[in-house]
Amino acid sequence: MTDTDAAHEADATREASVSDQVSPSGPPAPDVDEPVGVPTMFDVARRAGVSHQTVSRVLNDLTGVAASTRLRVEQAIAELNYTPSPTARAMARRRSGLIGLIQAGRPDYGPSNAALGFNEAARDAGYTVSQVSMRSLDASSLTQAVHRLALQRAEAIVLISGEREGVEVLRGIDAGVPLVAVASEDEPGMHRVSMDQYQGAVRATEHLIGLGHQEIRHVAGPADSMDAAERLRGWADAMRAHGLDPREPAEGDWLAASGYALGRELADDATVTAVFVGNDQMSIGLLHACREAGVRVPEDLSVIGFDDIPEAAYFAPPLTTMRQDFEGLGRDIMATVLDVLRDEPSAPDRTARVPELVVRASTAPRG
Template sequence: MSGEPGVTDAAGVPGVADAAGVPTMFDVARRAGVSHQTVSRVLNDLPGVAASTRERVRAAIAELNYTPSPTARAMAGRRSGSIGLIQAGRPDYGPSSAALGFNEAARAAGYAVSQASMRALDADALTQAVHRLVLQRVEAIVLISGEREGVGVLRGIDAGVPLVVVASESSPGLHRVSFDQFAGARLATEHLVSLGHRRIVHVSGPADSMDAAERARGFAAVLAEHGLEQRSPIAGDWLPASGHAAGRRIIDDGWATAAFVGNDHMSLGVLRACAEAGVSVPDALSVVGFDDLPESAYFTPPLTTMRQDFDSLGRDIMATVLDVLRDEASAPDRAARVPELVVRASTAAPAP
């Protein structure tokens, strides 16, 4: 992508600053101590910015001699009645359900949704998707991707429209929506501790997943508070096959009486490994999952898990978009919704 403000790339869309140090909207935002969305609102003379903030942004623009792209200003200043949605990563149950909830909430609010999807996160493809949506004059762009890299890429794009991300980790400069994965993991682990388990192992999601990191952090925090031994998590990739491999490791090791598994798909693999080895669940090993898939109540045995209301998450995303469009400066993040513990037959007190 070309990078100079005031110069567009081949697609006619403003890029980010080049290595020569030409100032961008993000430089203005840092100088003024505001978000880049606030800079965009000031440039386009939109409401929702305090007078003192507006003056501070204008002063930063003057100090840096920043020249915004005429294309971006023209696009940002025109209402289209549409929101851009980018889904990056495997079409798993959670992200897909959240996207459906968001689409329904957007329609109810009178907005159309322009959507772009990619099975694997790619920085160039994500940047191009943002630029294509900007060309369609969307009023805001939403990213649903659990991977840290996607949030980093979005933060570096001078899009000229508000950006909202589904991210369980802090995302400075972006508006954030998420479940509290840390709190959910704490509830799952506390459930096992309350049953009397003292040797608990964690099967984690992939290393680049924000949700996986927060769940591992919540698990470790509870064990530390109770003075329990912590063993390194067994890394999975969200898929049942990795859960099956983790289950075999847990059985072969013979140490744990309980497992907190990072999602229900991997829990299914753990349960399969136990069935093959003749290990009774929950008598010999208690298993807790995460997500509450529609099928989880019908696993053998039915799975104790953490329920995430993905429809509500989709509505939270759209509510945040509307808040940002009304008043970007005061729009709150929505990241405090805590998953709900659903107790089924896969957990019990450890055998004597």
């Protein structure tokens, strides 16, 4: 009712358009001046009897619009089912409202969940994410991806990929926009986010040490992975801190197959009583190798993994591991992006999420 009244009050000024609406010729025919394609701001303006600028004001929630006018405009918007064109907006505002996400490498549990968390956080912050996924990690593909995104005028570019090379490549590019990467090592010249891999590894190792183990080996991730490096460092430091000797670690590639291969070798070494494996996937491979070799876990060998993928609880035996909150990491990434975009100093504790020990059946006191 109020709307109608308001409309009548304003009639004088927009006589023409209103009578057009009422359809001079006949029954409930659709408005004659109804826009043909997608309605624009001008269509709304005409219908509400105001200037397009007033529509813009309503849309952007600016002050200086009379309540009645606002109402009228809002109604017109609703009636026409109008939505502003993001393209035109980006054009006029000179910003795309877009964040580029590069996801390089295998879509593993961690990265995938981080990407999910990031995507949701970006959406919540009003940004759109333009995603470039690729299996390969080589410099040229990565460079292309960044350029693609830069060319789309992304306001920031995020890289989710644990490989050091990817981060290095990114650092070498001047995209003209802030770059944020998941990187557990400090990377001068770019913004980074990560979980506390080092601390996680320390805790994993100390869990083993606390169980009385002394010959604790490490099956590391690929040398090019920063996470792998941090975990390795954490393990070695923890060992030394307890007067133990961190022996030469084995190096896998995160996949179960490599864990299996490395496990076969380890299984032959009777001196080893525990092993800290770089991730859960390699752990399952290693567990399988032990089974084949007749090495009992945890009786003969304690095994602890990293990540806590949903299947870890059903390994044979159920895997003790370090749980990581990847979705949280994804949200942290977006938080950092926002900080950077606002030119605020990135909060220093964006790397503070510490993996949590989940004890299951694959670790036991040294027999």
